[in-house]
Amino acid sequence: MHMDPNKLVKRSVQAWFITAALGTWIFAFYIIFYYGPSGLFGNWEKWNETMPHGHETGDPMNNVAMVMHMILAVIILVGGPFQFIDHIRKKWGRFHRWNGRTYVISGLLLGVNGIFIVLYKGTISGMLGDISMSLNAILIILFASFTWNKAIEKDFNAHRKWSIRLFLVMSGVWFFRIGLMFWLLVNDGNPVWFDMESFSGPFLTGLGFGQYIGPLLIAEIYFLAESRKPSWIKIPFALFMFGITAITLVGIFAATVGLWLPRLQ
Numbered sequence: 056m057h058m059d060p061n062k063l064v065k066r067s068v069q070a071w072f073i074t075a076a077l078g079t080w081i082f083a084f085y086i087i088f089y090y091g092p093s094g095l096f097g098n099w100e101k102w103n104e105t106m107p108h109g110h111e112t113g114d115p116m117n118n119v120a121m122v123m124h125m126i127l128a129v130i131i132l133v134g135g136p137f138q139f140i141d142h143i144r145k146k147w148g149r150f151h152r153w154n155g156r157t158y159v160i161s162g163l164l165l166g167v168n169g170i171f172i173v174l175y176k177g178t179i180s181g182m183l184g185d186i187s188m189s190l191n192a193i194l195i196i197l198f199a200s201f202t203w204n205k206a207i208e209k210d211f212n213a214h215r216k217w218s219i220r221l222f223l224v225m226s227g228v229w230f231f232r233i234g235l236m237f238w239l240l241v242n243d244g245n246p247v248w249f250d251m252e253s254f255s256g257p258f259l260t261g262l263g264f265g266q267y268i269g270p271l272l273i274a275e276i277y278f279l280a281e282s283r284k285p286s287w288i289k290i291p292f293a294l295f296m297f298g299i300t301a302i303t304l305v306g307i308f309a310a311t312v313g314l315w316l317p318r319l320q
Contacts, residue, residue: 060289064280067296074300075226076136078307082229083132085315090125105318108176120172127165131225134158138218155206155218159199162225166196179254180263187263194224194267216278223270230266232314233306238262240309273299 093101102109102121111117134154137143144151169192178184198221205214238258239246249256273296279285280292 060286060293061281063293064277064289064296067293067300068277068281071296071300071303072136072139074303074307078233078303078310079132079136079226079229081307081311081315082232083129085319086125086129086132089315089318094122094125107179108172117176120168120175123168124165124172127161127168128228130161131158131165132229134161135222135225139222159203159221162195162199162221165225166192166194166199169195180259181255183260184255184263187260187266190264191224191227191267195221198224216274219274220271223274224267226270227267230270231262233303233310234262234266235259236309236313237302237306239313240305 089105090102093099099110099118106121108117109121135158138151138155138158170189173185173189173192178188180187198217202214202217202221205211205217246256248258276288276292277296280288
């Protein structure tokens with residue numbers, strides 16, 4: 056049976072997107088039900104169990120930034136995948152537009168908030184962690200701006216590509232978690248190439264930058280593969296994406312079972 060290479064590329068990306076959408080919604084569910092109740096009832100110590108500088112007495116600037124980070128993360132994780140569902144975009148255009156505006160504005164705020172957190176408190180991974188998080192935040196701000204501008208200009212082809220890039224860089228934190236848990240799973244729980252206590256090492260440094268650089272590179276190859284030329288790249292790319300989908304699925308399973316669900320019990 057012959058499979059059209061163009062359809063194969065489309066199916067492989069759809070498979071990954073469905074997997075990623077479910078994974079981001081699981082992550083959003085965890086954030087809502089772990090951080091939400093503890094924040095509402097003032098049990099801030101629970102935030103400190105899982106997040107450096109989660110809540111610090113006498114430091115309202117830090118605490119407001121962390122609460123904003125959680126709220127914006129939920130908005131982005133829940134609303135983001137809906138922007139890429141063709142049926143919703145075609146049948147519920149009004150929802151697509153307003154959800155898109157909310158998504159882009161939340162991205163801009165998240166980027167600014169992320170830079171503030173780095174400058175104010177820093178990351179637990181030191182200078183390289185600070186650089187990685189700052190670069191991610193800068194890319195979010197830039198891509199959100201480009202996505203918004205291309206929509207206003209009605210250049211919908213460019214708008215689509217920038218929105219995909221924005222989705223990927225705003226998913227960096229999620230990519231980091233499923234990537235880390237996948238790595239621990241395949242290494243039988245051993246922190247290979249990094250130290251768990253200091254949370255530093257070559258693997259974490261690579262993952263810190265790779266959490267958004269890697270997906271962005273794959274997206275550029277996808278834009279090339281979905282075009283008519285070069286045709287030879289289509290089938291290898293589709294097979295590659297099916298492999299990435301499998302890795303993503305395993306990472307989601309590892310993060311859900313090993314990281315998120317235990318904390319909700």
